[in-house]
Amino acid sequence: MKKCWSHIVSGLLLFSVVAGSYAAASLADAREMQKEVTIDDKSSSYGSKAAIQNDVYILPLRMIHELANVELTWDNVHKRAEVKSQGKKYIITAGEKLVKTSADPVRLLTPAELRKGNIFVPATLLAEMSGAKVTLSEDNVAAAFTTANYYKMHPEGEPDITLLPMKIGEDDFIEGMKLKFSGKTYSFPDWRGMWGWNYKPEISTEDISGDGHKEIIVVNTLGYGTGVFNQEARVWNPVPRKEEKIDSLKKIVDENIESTIKAGKNQIQISLKIKGHKEPITQAINESNASELRLNDGLGFGAWERYMVSDGKLMMRASANYTNTSAAGELIVTYQYKDHRYQADEIKYEVLDE
Numbered sequence: 001m002k003k004c005w006s007h008i009v010s011g012l013l014l015f016s017v018v019a020g021s022y023a024a025a026s027l028a029d030a031r032e033m034q035k036e037v038t039i040d041d042k043s044s045s046y047g048s049k050a051a052i053q054n055d056v057y058i059l060p061l062r063m064i065h066e067l068a069n070v071e072l073t074w075d076n077v078h079k080r081a082e083v084k085s086q087g088k089k090y091i092i093t094a095g096e097k098l099v100k101t102s103a104d105p106v107r108l109l110t111p112a113e114l115r116k117g118n119i120f121v122p123a124t125l126l127a128e129m130s131g132a133k134v135t136l137s138e139d140n141v142a143a144a145f146t147t148a149n150y151y152k153m154h155p156e157g158e159p160d161i162t163l164l165p166m167k168i169g170e171d172d173f174i175e176g177m178k179l180k181f182s183g184k185t186y187s188f189p190d191w192r193g194m195w196g197w198n199y200k201p202e203i204s205t206e207d208i209s210g211d212g213h214k215e216i217i218v219v220n221t222l223g224y225g226t227g228v229f230n231q232e233a234r235v236w237n238p239v240p241r242k243e244e245k246i247d248s249l250k251k252i253v254d255e256n257i258e259s260t261i262k263a264g265k266n267q268i269q270i271s272l273k274i275k276g277h278k279e280p281i282t283q284a285i286n287e288s289n290a291s292e293l294r295l296n297d298g299l300g301f302g303a304w305e306r307y308m309v310s311d312g313k314l315m316m317r318a319s320a321n322y323t324n325t326s327a328a329g330e331l332i333v334t335y336q337y338k339d340h341r342y343q344a345d346e347i348k349y350e351v352l353d354e
Helices: 006-010 027-032 061-066 123-130 249-256
Strands: 036-039 051-053 056-060 071-075 080-085 088-093 098-101 113-115 118-122 133-136 142-146 162-165 173-181 184-194 202-206 215-225 228-237 242-246 257-263 267-274 281-286 300-310 313-321 327-338 341-351
Touching: 056 061, 056 123, 061 071, 061 080, 061 118, 061 123, 080 123, 088 123, 118 123, 123 133, 123 142, 173 215, 184 215, 184 228, 215 300, 228 313, 249 257, 249 300, 249 327, 249 341, 267 341, 281 327, 313 341
Parallel strands: 036 142, 228 300, 242 341
Antiparallel strands: 051 056, 056 118, 071 080, 080 088, 088 098, 113 118, 133 142, 162 173, 173 184, 202 215, 215 228, 228 242, 257 267, 267 281, 300 313, 313 327, 327 341
């Protein structure tokens, strides 16, 4: 029996680590600990300048230039700063909690403070003025900022092509994406995937069809967990301006693979036949309790499934499991564009080292 895991894994979105989550510590300890500041998952030098004031995480106001395109001016006579951002004006005065704005005033939890020639404000005010999001750790040691640029991706060296999310869901899982290309925006409601600090879409351009024009390739991570990892590939052709079809792992396995698994006393015997190959591939796995294992009838494919572009070709690597949790090898598929879709051109099986 052949088994594919992609539909199982797509519903298994396990997000076990959250950015900005740290072991709890007292605020007194936090004052002594090295502060950490990240902007769009990258470490910022402002961590060395961060401080705790009245139990509030504060940072230099000038950090706002790293969060957004704003206009910042300083009035040294009155010791106040003016920030113009997103069509709104903020006036921040040293020693005061009230921030005057062109709309409703903002009341701070701790006054703006002058320190060594810099005016410091709460991290939350920086986020409000810049339009960024900020997550503070429970112990106030770390501040993680997420700017609007976090949700923009470009192929390397091609800033005029932009990938954007349509809807940002829980844990930064994206439902629907958009491509901006040559001044126009194209929407793909069924594109989805993770857009967090650990996994983001991979976008590249290369002529993988062989038609002389570069396609836009997007690889999305759908989910992961213990022993499972699931991706999907999307290919958009900018010449006819359409998304191309890609044969799924299940279709490739159903049409090209036959396998059997047998258990001896201390060994598992695997036989794999790939369509077009003259001889089957045989594999022996030493298992002291082989006869007691709950083996698949045939290799199960796709507990993990990865896509990449290599040497001008779209490729896919998928695990081949003899039990639900134990892999025997990898199926390696090289795609070609034929009959208006990407289909398997070359299929290989690679044995995993014991």
